[in-house]
Amino acid sequence: MHDGSGRIAVQNLSKQFGAVNAVQNLSFTVEPGSVTGFLGPNGAGKTTTLRMLLGLVTPTNGTATINGRPHDQLGNPARVVGSVLENEGFHPGRTARNHLRVYSAAIGMPDQRVDEVLGLVGLSSAADRKAGGFSLGMRQRLALATALLGNPQVLVLDEPTNGLDPEGILWLRNFLRAYAREGRTVLVSSHLLNEVEQTIDQVVIISQGMTRYNGSLDQLRKSNQSRVLVQSADANGLVAALQEAGITQVSPMPDGRVAVSGATVQQIGDISAKANIAVYGMQEETADLERMFFQLTQGQYAAPQPGFQQGPPPGYQGPPPGYQGPPPGYQAPPGYAPQTPPPGFAPPNTPAPGFAPQQQYQQQGQPPQQQQQYQQAPPQQQAPQQQGQNEGWGGQG
Numbered sequence: 001m002h003d004g005s006g007r008i009a010v011q012n013l014s015k016q017f018g019a020v021n022a023v024q025n026l027s028f029t030v031e032p033g034s035v036t037g038f039l040g041p042n043g044a045g046k047t048t049t050l051r052m053l054l055g056l057v058t059p060t061n062g063t064a065t066i067n068g069r070p071h072d073q074l075g076n077p078a079r080v081v082g083s084v085l086e087n088e089g090f091h092p093g094r095t096a097r098n099h100l101r102v103y104s105a106a107i108g109m110p111d112q113r114v115d116e117v118l119g120l121v122g123l124s125s126a127a128d129r130k131a132g133g134f135s136l137g138m139r140q141r142l143a144l145a146t147a148l149l150g151n152p153q154v155l156v157l158d159e160p161t162n163g164l165d166p167e168g169i170l171w172l173r174n175f176l177r178a179y180a181r182e183g184r185t186v187l188v189s190s191h192l193l194n195e196v197e198q199t200i201d202q203v204v205i206i207s208q209g210m211t212r213y214n215g216s217l218d219q220l221r222k223s224n225q226s227r228v229l230v231q232s233a234d235a236n237g238l239v240a241a242l243q244e245a246g247i248t249q250v251s252p253m254p255d256g257r258v259a260v261s262g263a264t265v266q267q268i269g270d271i272s273a274k275a276n277i278a279v280y281g282m283q284e285e286t287a288d289l290e291r292m293f294f295q296l297t298q299g300q301y302a303a304p305q306p307g308f309q310q311g312p313p314p315g316y317q318g319p320p321p322g323y324q325g326p327p328p329g330y331q332a333p334p335g336y337a338p339q340t341p342p343p344g345f346a347p348p349n350t351p352a353p354g355f356a357p358q359q360q361y362q363q364q365g366q367p368p369q370q371q372q373q374y375q376q377a378p379p380q381q382q383a384p385q386q387q388g389q390n391e392g393w394g395g396q397g
């Protein structure tokens with residue numbers, strides 16, 4: 001029997017479709033009590049992973065378990081896990097209530113549960129209407145109702161916000177958060193971070209079938225704090241003055257600028273004026289989660305640029321002082337060559353992942369040197385593939 005933990009565990013999971021590595025050695029865990037986002041660009045391998053978790057696709061390697069067991073060993077799986085996968089599978093001539101009755105009978109639930117789930121998803125008034133006439137939003141609610149029939153401990157939803165209007169998204173967000181607050185496990189896939197950002201607490205980010213980040217969304221956000229890049233007449237003098245003023249997150253950059261975290265533009269201006277150091281320009285960069293997501297997943301379809309060279313740019317001398325490594329939870333893709341910088345590291349002459357230049361403070365003198373964008377080749381290039389699988393909506397059972 002399963003352990004009742006509500007934990008999803010994916011370990012060294014791989015799936016090969018012919019020449020396509022849909023999922024490569026993927027590992028992550030999802031705990032109960034929170035909503036976890038399963039994020040990655042189109043073709044990253046999300047649906048294939050979820051289908052392996054739900055026993056619909058056989059892994060080439062590795063395991064995917066719920067409550068410590070593969071799906072086919074869960075007993076009556078619909079009582080443990082409910083799922084909504086892409087594409088609907090309703091009989092258009094069947095009413096919502098009758099559709100649900102067929103499924104509830106199949107998993108041994110009483111008819112009374114049908115009315116409960118119709119109420120839970122807000123479809124009570126449409127219970128006797130035919131599913132063929134439902135809007136996309138209503139069909140998604142009906143699919144969710146089907147998944148809820150077995151009162152499952154674990155809920156797995158593939159791209160549930162697709163096609164929902166803002167009201168539907170808000171409703172789903174509140175529903176999923178309340179479900180997780182009851183101590184249940186909710187895993188929601190999406191290719192858009194901003195669509196689920198306000199719904200999820202934890203996040204698993206994958207790209208090219210590999211895990212790039214597995215941890216809390218807050219931690220990812222915090223790891224991405226803002227900084228100010230200062231162009232001055234005396235970088236060393238400015239570093240010393242800032243440190244003397246108690247600002248410790250100060251890093252000289254190879255282009256002569258100084259990167260400062262934990263201080264405002266005004267504070268830096270005042271300190272440099274007091275130290276009689278001329279400041280020629282300040283550029284403020286702010287955290288941007290969407291950019292961070294893009295940085296972690298980029299390369300899904302990109303080929304190396306002409307002239308691309310693996311490894312750090314000429315003159316690169318290692319991480320700047322104060323560099324604290326990649327965010328907790330970051331997982332390096334396998335296959336990094338030794339000469340490449342550590343995972344998650346942005347060379348000192350580039351903005352950190354997720355930083356977006358916001359305001360340019362030019363006072364006098366020449367502008368800061370042009371920033372060179374250091375590019376790192378994705379470990380494996382992969383062309384987008386046509387999806388060739390039959391998906392189905394509805395609860396497991």
Ligand SMILES: Nc1ncnc2c1ncn2[C@@H]1O[C@H](COP(=O)(O)OP(=O)(O)OP(=O)(O)O)[C@@H](O)[C@H]1O
Pocket residue numbers: 017020021022023040041042043044045046047048049191384385386387388389
């Ligand atoms: N049955 C299949 N046969 C062959 N290739 C497949 C099959 N299913 C998926 N693939 C390929 O595996 C890769 C991952 O696809 P998958 O649908 O898992 O990605 P995804 O992250 O869910 O994408 P999307 O966000 O577009 O739904 C893609 O290259 C896809 O074309």
